[in-house]
Amino acid sequence: MLTLRQLRYLVALAEHGHFGRAAAACNVTQPALSMQIKELEAELDVPLVERGRHGAILTEEGEALAARARALTAGVKDFEDFARERRGVQARRLILGIIPSIAPYLLPTLLPHLQAALPDLELKVRETQTHTLMTELAAGELDAVIAALPLAQDGIEAHALFDDPFLLASPSADPLQAKDPRDLPHDRLLLLEEGHCLREQALGACAISDLSTFGATSLTTLLHLVASGQGITLVPKMAADQIADPRIAVSRFPDPQPHRTIGMAWRAASPRTRKLKEIVRRISEGATA
């Protein structure tokens, strides 16, 4: 008979790729975890992990099953939280994931606002790229994620918060007036590195399918490059509003302005759905006001 323990261990193993470390993460010894994984493989009659000198790497089936196991353990977490919520001792802590291109601009206004409106809420924030955030959200490590839409996927629901238009940043020494984003000089366009959603969104706005130039690792770096005259880039309005460097010229595109929609996502089964919707309401009201 399959047990939750086996699923938890599988998730840990997938996470760490190493029996010893996975075991440590579960507060058990390595043989204990090894045995349970072995047991799981026997029960399912599927090899889940390839053992090797450099730790454990999951087979294709192992990965697929680990993903499902993650969803299941997250579901169990929600089950427990739900019970806690019901008995009145609602979990005050809410762990929120935000992408780096929003966090520094949204949080300074958002945190005090939420703190005042929902004083019995202890917000914890984590900041990384969309992909990682969504994995962690699905695994129940985060309660909600704020990032650019679309975010909905299996078991995850997303709600729009506000639109964030893209502006054009160019060197003041050689300024460029924003017109049709599709007519921007590709060879001067600077972007973030692969994996940042901002890169994909900017490419989308410019109707470029691929650009093989080097990618910066942060928006700040990108703006430094623009300031020093190395090229132009697209900046979300939230970020553009805070540019103080006189060497950067910011210009608005004519309508229809290219933009991304920022939204918030959470597990559809989350027991905090009500509170999360409340937060969505407050943020989107705050944004339009």
Added chain:
Amino acid sequence: MLTLRQLRYLVALAEHGHFGRAAAACNVTQPALSMQIKELEAELDVPLVERGRHGAILTEEGEALAARARALTAGVKDFEDFARERRGVQARRLILGIIPSIAPYLLPTLLPHLQAALPDLELKVRETQTHTLMTELAAGELDAVIAALPLAQDGIEAHALFDDPFLLASPSADPLQAKDPRDLPHDRLLLLEEGHCLREQALGACAISDLSTFGATSLTTLLHLVASGQGITLVPKMAADQIADPRIAVSRFPDPQPHRTIGMAWRAASPRTRKLKEIVRRISEGATA
């Protein structure tokens, strides 16, 4: 630490409302199940069940948690099936739920057709009302459900199969020509009893919010009543096509014809998604051809 066993027992208890019978269903003794439920209550710190002379009835929290537990255990079942599917020994058995107002008309053509097209499929059919079917689907007791849309809900996805128009059945002795369904004489309208989706759909088509007349328990009974001149009713075309009784006059409504859309639903996490989509494709092609 929460265990799957506890969730399974909770589901069984919710199902049977009786510790002894729930235990029997789990192939354990009554004290074993009692202890686990007690343990679960202690862990969650929530009373789940009210013990009484007439068995066990779940508290409000108990019901809510049992519903979640059902979804979780279904997820675990899917996890196991997924592994089986992966290792090639795909489950051939597929348990399909169909509502009574479709089954007798769809199955005779559908079953041979599917049998021929997918010979490695062993279909088992269960026939009850939509509500029961959807509960069983969510609990993993069924693999798919064919009923009138909308069926989508949390964790369940649904696809349209075909439209099924409503026709008007009236006594041949006193026939009524189908015109606007909203103009039908309410006092002559006969319907199924509460809980049958056909009743709600018919009421919807006629734009009636409520009708306090007695309800028949099956479409056949309903048609007998019409045949004997007791009133009129709406019949799905599938059923109407098979009416042989000369005492019943069937007439088609002018466009836009009132209709219901028949669809198929399954758990979004089902490992059989591919095969189920294949079935949807075959049925909807068969319907339009």
Added chain:
DNA sequence: TAAAAATACTCCATAGGTATTTTAT
């Protein structure tokens, strides 16, 4: 007072720990 669930207890399966061996690079 009788059906249903809880308790008392005993037993055994199994998860986990420590020590050690095997494996793969």
Added chain:
DNA sequence: ATAAAATACCTATGGAGTATTTTTA
């Protein structure tokens, strides 16, 4: 040669069984 995982073996926990008591309608 050495890190990593498997194996061997022991212990202890806890889940399940039988027998019995308590509860409640």
